[in-house]
Amino acid sequence: MKNKLVMNKKIIFIVTFFNCLTCFSQIAKTINKLDIEHQKCLDNVNNNMANCTFEFYTKMDNLLNTTYKSIKLKLNKTEQQKLKKMQIVWLKKRVEYFKKTEKETAEELDGDNSSQDYKMICTNENAIFVKNRIIELDKIYRK
Structure with a gap:
């Protein structure tokens, strides 16, 4: 019985660990995708470069909000408070x-x-500043 409980805990830990890795690696993929989209928009001579940049900033800001909320859901109350304080400082x-x-x-x-x-x-x-915060959060909370 005790061995089965230990084995179940190990399985839960492994599943959770790989789930978190997938989630955080998704952040890097999303940032890369947004960077590529932004560059393609800028390279297209028919586009207004300012609009491309405004759209890029909006997407980065939205990704920051999504990342923050996603991380917060995975933390206990004490860690959530620490994250909140860090974010207020940022x-x-x-x-x-x-x-x-x-x-x-x-x-x-x-x-x-x-x-x-x-x-x-x-x-x-500003978009780059926000992007760097997303990357920073990803590094801090990628466990």
Whole structure:
């Protein structure tokens, strides 16, 4: 009876472990797919590059939200609180980073902060910042 219980626990652990690996490797595949789609959109001369970048940012932001929620569901209450605190700290960093990006981009464009180029550059930098957070979460919680 005891051996059967130990064996059942091992089986549950192995199934859960491989399920988590599949989930997190899916994040990397999704990011890669979004990167490829974004580049194809930018390469198509018939597309508006700014729209491609705005769409890329939106998809990355949605993926971050999905990733966060997916990770949170797999954690106990204490770990969920830790994740939430980490995310709040990151959100504050995001606000500061976005402001810094806007300022630096405007300076590079001689003070122009209303052009399509300005908006596209800022949005692209912001998308990369969000993408890096997804990758960071994936590394931290890939168990």
